[in-house]
Amino acid sequence: MTRTAVPTLGGADLAAVARVMAEAGEPVAGELECSLIAGGRSNLTYRLGDGRRRWVLRTPPRAGRTPSAHDVVRELRIIAALHPTPVPVARPVAACEDEAVIGVPFAICEFVDGTTVQTREAFERLAPESVGDLTTTLVGTLAALHRVDHVQAGLGGLARADGYAARQLKRWSGQWELVAREGLGALGGELVEALAARLPDQRRTAVVHGDFRIDNTLLQISGGPGGAPRVAAVVDWELATLGDPDADVAMMCAYRHAAFDLIVGEESAWTSPLLPGVAELAATYEELAGVTLAHWEFHLALAYFKIGVIAAGIDHRRRSGAGAGPGFDTAGEAVRTYLDLGRQALRSG
Known part of the structure; x- marks a missing residue:
């Protein structure tokens, strides 16, 4: 069986993401760079940067999705609601439900410095x-x-x-x-x-x-x-x-x-x-x-x-x-x- 690799975000995708960010009041200083943080088993998580600031972008997998799962826009709504509370969450930035923009819905938060202890x-x-x-x-x-x-x-x-x-x-x-x-x-x-x-x-x-x-x-x-x-x-x-x-x-x-x-x-x-x-x-x-x-x-x-x-x-x-x-x-x-x-x-x- 041929396995599908985790997709990367190309220049056109990143330009579209930058436009969505600007419309949400978060303009970027230059071209966005992107690297995968984690992905494959569930939602995909990417690090974005413009040379000055960093963000995190989340998308669902592009294939093999099951109904009601992987709703990253809903995730962002929850994070936005919790941000003013004592629960520690990243600052929400923007969300896009229109799959025509980069092929899947996506959500963006500010990057949080910290250690992920996985292993x-x-x-x-x-x-x-x-x-x-x-x-x-x-x-x-x-x-x-x-x-x-x-x-x-x-x-x-x-x-x-x-x-x-x-x-x-x-x-x-x-x-x-x-x-x-x-x-x-x-x-x-x-x-x-x-x-x-x-x-x-x-x-x-x-x-x-x-x-x-x-x-x-x-x-x-x-x-x-x-x-x-x-x-x-x-x-x-x-x-x-x-x-x-x-x-x-x-x-x-x-x-x-x-x-x-x-x-x-x-x-x-x-x-x-x-x-x-x-x-x-x-x-x-x-x-x-x-x-x-x-x-x-x-x-x-x-x-x-x-x-x-x-x-x-x-x-x-x-x-x-x-x-x-x-x-x-x-x-x-x-x-x-x-x-x-x-x-x-x-x-x-």
């Missing part, structure tokens, strides 16, 4: 004594997001405020039907039925990130004595919506399993054994947020199912010729593991 090797280069502070900072940032008044922030119309678990189960089971490989469809279907039979009432409503873990943040890490790491910006808001914050915590915890390494194609920072396990992460959130997590086994099981669908989606794009690189060849191996984890979580409740 286990990079994480374990941090001083061991900073791990506790880092955990507190990360979990505290998620708790801060959940404290935002979504109506006051202008996000009251982002989604329905109630019925989050049912909406998520419907959405992700629909995605599962699109991307499941032969032989696993029935196993996923059984988990969906078990989850549907245990749908909980929703106790709280908040903006939920949906994909929160260390590598979806930009960190500023002080090298001085007593310097604690700080989250400079939370990134990758494509799954954000209004929902149950307890489910958001479960998603963060579910990513801790070692099978996540198969999805990203390397030993990831968030699966490091130096980090707290699921129970301790959940307890830290409860302490920092001042709440008790409810219906935990259900939310954890649904989180495992969702990651399994994400893995299946990556494998689906590989099989359609729309992606290549780390994770694409191995993500499919993680699908059964996450389905089994979901079933185990339900049985423990």
Whole structure:
């Protein structure tokens, strides 16, 4: 099978981007230069620069997209609403929904200086004594997001405020039907039925990130004595919506399993054994947020199912010729593991 390379942005595309930026009140000083930061498994992220300033441009993949996913313009609207709040996000610049401009919709934010800790090797280069502070900072940032008044922030119309678990189960089971490989469809279907039979009432409503873990943040890490790491910006808001914050915590915890390494194609920072396990992460959130997590086994099981669908989606794009690189060849191996984890979580409740 011929694999499709991650597309680059040519001179005509960059000139069009510059025009959109100027129309949004952000004129560039010269010709834009562009380099890929990350791409292939989900949305594509590029660094832009004009020799004086830097920005980040996000686009969806040009092939293999599934319905309702990869909405970078919606991402920017969420970031714009959160920018005045205590939640650290990049300054929004411009968005363009017209696919005729460069072939896909795109969104632009100001570049944030910070460190993306993606690999286990990079994480374990941090001083061991900073791990506790880092955990507190990360979990505290998620708790801060959940404290935002979504109506006051202008996000009251982002989604329905109630019925989050049912909406998520419907959405992700629909995605599962699109991307499941032969032989696993029935196993996923059984988990969906078990989850549907245990749908909980929703106790709280908040903006939920949906994909929160260390590598979806930009960190500023002080090298001085007593310097604690700080989250400079939370990134990758494509799954954000209004929902149950307890489910958001479960998603963060579910990513801790070692099978996540198969999805990203390397030993990831968030699966490091130096980090707290699921129970301790959940307890830290409860302490920092001042709440008790409810219906935990259900939310954890649904989180495992969702990651399994994400893995299946990556494998689906590989099989359609729309992606290549780390994770694409191995993500499919993680699908059964996450389905089994979901079933185990339900049985423990």
